[in-house]
Amino acid sequence: MSAWWDRYVNPPDGPQTSRQHLTRKVVRRIHWARTEGLGRVIEEDRLDPRPRLRAAVRKRRWRRSHPLAPGTAVPVYVVGLQRSGTNMLMRGLDEAPETEVRNENDRVLFHRFRVRSTDVLRRTVLASKQQFVFVKPICDSQHLDTFLDLDGLAPGRGVWVYRDPDSRARSEVSKFGPANLLALRDIAAGRGAARWQGERLPQASVDLIASFDLETMTPLTAAVLFWAVRNQLLFDLGLDQRDDVLLVSYDAFAAHPSTEMQRLCRFVGVSYRPELDEHVDRRVSHGTQPLEIDPRVRLLATEVHRRLEAARAAQDRRLAQAGSSAPERSAS
Template sequence: MAADNEVSTLVYTARRVARHLRWARTEGIGRLIEEDRLDPVDRIGTALAKRRWRRQAGREPGSAVPVYLVGLQRSGTNMLVRGLDSAPEVEVRNENDQTVFHRFQLRPDDVLAATIRRSRHAYVLVKPLCESHRVDELLALPGLAPGRALWVYRDVDDRARSEVAKFGDANLRALRAIADGSIGGRWQGQRLDPGTVGLIRQLEPERLDPYDGAALFWYVRNSLYFRLDLDRRDDVLLCRYDTLVTEPEAQIRRLCDFLDFPYHPRLHAHIAPRRSHGAASDRDGDRNGARDGARTLPLDARIRALCDELAERLDRKAADRG
């Protein structure tokens, strides 16, 4: 058993190194350093600011508000983490935090709850993307202050392109495992209803390419927002990444209002306002992506139709909470 665990660890480490090398080649070293927060000066400065806050205004253990940042990988969640981490009131537990995560997945609920209860910060931000399908359960963990959740989604084409650049055909392999029943207990196949599994099989993932797979996975995971009735909850905020990057101040103020959190310009100082590729004005054109040939991927027409329909539904909901 020990030998098997050691082999598993070596394989996991090798895959992670290969992924980072591919990401560095496609996006550049600077992008990798920024995304994984590898700059020691930045990290040390943040840690010192939080220590000073705990000394001057630290809260009683057990009073911290848990905030779960969920959605789908490659959807801009790191941008929100970086902004909220600049606030000394917030303790951040990102996916690489070994106290509450193991290989990007949450440790048992009692470990998570105990970590949040120990905090002397006002908020504890946790990013359990692999457990997005459990956000309703996480919000119901006993013994914690009433929590909040932020569900982030991104334009399907931009997200698919980013996913394939960093993770290759990982989404496609997961869909194939769901379709043939070999997914087992892996997070990608959890809390999927029979209709969704049937849809995946109908679309024959063994015939799709990695971009089709990334787009279909976008549809499957973001559909959970509605299927879990998160759209009816006052403690879950839907956040559109493409709106955040075009109007960062307005969207961060919206987020702060939702969290009952003091607004400060530093929360979005790292976001240079720009026109997002996924702006709503780009949604004109035919359903298979004629709206911008340089940006839009040539997806399978069936997957394009599913994603466009869900995107419109998500956009309407995000605007309702604006």
């Protein structure tokens, strides 16, 4: 029983059939309910239909009173790294009646958490009757610049969410076990092209990963190393220099929900309402004590986190000087 259970709780070691993928999803949710509590699973996966039904009614009423010309919806891509607070943002933004939210479990737009194609993405946004379409292509964060530059769509926005490396690592390993470690091993062995985790990684990052002893590395150290390499992509791709990309700190959001939600709304152009952040409890993440990890990984993560914080501060200065290109409007 244990071997069968571990087979589905731990990350897959190769391609999966549709039945295997479905079985894995069911078993892992049972595992998460046992380890994190059923309430947490219901909240994160939005399994309670009542909030979704209420939101659907509000959105339908909004469409009736705000008819839009076809093809005018603004795409907003929420990206970053798993276990960094993107679900929290999407849940709040779904409360706004002018928004349409497409999480990575949306079968129209995603297949096994990947965007099906840029053509499907374009058609989905063009077909929307809401003012904004929020898409969460977490496993395709490395393609954010491609999404933002798609032809035929209204000028979009990108939101890169990050969380402090230790808290994110604790949450990642608690929910996904050694997934980051296995991905790093594949990247170091030259198999990164077959994984989304290895796509568009510069050779310097691949060489850095390969310089570690990944056979003896702990899952927590690997999760922090993966956090550093993944968030470094923001700079590798030049996304920190784009005016249409905003950095959002989960930790700042958890500490000051209203302030940070208003900041996000001003950037995107969504009308702020208190209900957008009332679900956020002011709290710190899973733990506050630094993890005992490889000192080299610690130095790397500290530097990347410093750069993220500095880039976010620089964005705020630019926005304050130039004024938001999408000013906040009062809720209607």
